[in-house]
Amino acid sequence: MKNFNLLIINLWLILYISLIPYTQAETWQAQLSNGNVLQVDSQTRRPVLKHHDHTAPLWDGVHKLQNNSIVIIKNGVVVPNEKMYQSWLQPPHPKTKVAIDPCELLVRRVCGLQGNCSTSQSCDLAQQLQTLEGNVSNTNLAKNKKEQADKSAKTAKSAKANQNNAEQRNKDKNACRKALLDVVTFPPCGQDAQDPNSACAKLVTKTCGNKSQCKSSSACDAAQQLMVLEQQALLNGQSNNTDCMDALDNAFFVTCQ
Incomplete structure (x- = not known):
């Protein structure tokens, strides 16, 4: 499982760098x-x-x-x-890049896609960074509304405030981006990869064995790939991925003996 956990960490980093929703996959x-x-x-x-x-x-x-x-x-x-x-998973000609907010991505990675590590210290730190960004944004929004009440007298001041607010939000997001690269302080939730309630986890156990005695089999390799895809689907907010559930009854995914 050690190599697979490293694969999960690499996946999180790849997703952080570029998250592109797809509608049509390439051949x-x-x-x-x-x-x-x-x-x-x-x-x-x-x-x-x-x-x-x-x-x-x-x-x-x-x-x-x-x-x-x-x-x-x-x-x-x-x-x-x-x-x-x-x-x-990649679009042939992506029109736009829609990236998940880095602070939101940090919380998902550290606290767990299903909140499995929500009581950890690293999760608490990640949530503090996210809250800091949210509080700054909400405070600035209220301040902007008040300033815009008297447009004739405060037009220039409001424009300057908007610029300052944007710069502050960027600073907060940069803090989350740096945190995403710090896998020591903000490690991925290890329980996500081994959630016993996950169909993919059951598939990996079935094909690879309780002690990974069948880890070199084609069925085990394919099951681990499906597990990584499940992680990505959950990250993108897709909870209806049934590939692993369907694979449990597929003859190719033989039980490890």
Whole structure:
């Protein structure tokens, strides 16, 4: 689990740097060892083999890519790997970047996506930073309304106050951004990755084993990838991710013996 916890930390940092909502995922493609191009549809996850102008479905089994990695196809559907997920999670042509407020992201990371670490000292510190930003914003908003009551006399002063308020909010957000990079003082909530009530946690235990004795299996690797995606979905406010729940009954995710 140590390596997986490091993966969770890296995921939080990646999400902090750039969080882009997506509406249409790209088709993942790679070159097979024989030079043909393999394409995988993001919606159906069905593989297509391209050779010049001709296309054909790819048979079940393990297929080697030119970079020596492998792709597994079972029942006509690709078992997704991390690179496929990364491709599908990014929009082909993002129009705008909508980033989560850094203070909100800090609280989610440290206190837990479901509040599992809400009693920790690091969570308390994160909430203090968030409260500080909120109090400054609310105080400044009330002050602005009062100043704007007499527009004729205070137009210049109000403009200056708005500028000062924006600068103060930026300072508070910068404090949260710095805190996000300090994984020692503000560590990710470790209980999120091992929540026994999570379908993904149950899937990882099922495929990897209670003592990770099957950690090298393809089923374990795929289950851990789904668990990371669940973390990302929760971070973006999506609580209806059923991939792990569906996978529990999937024949590919065999129980570790």
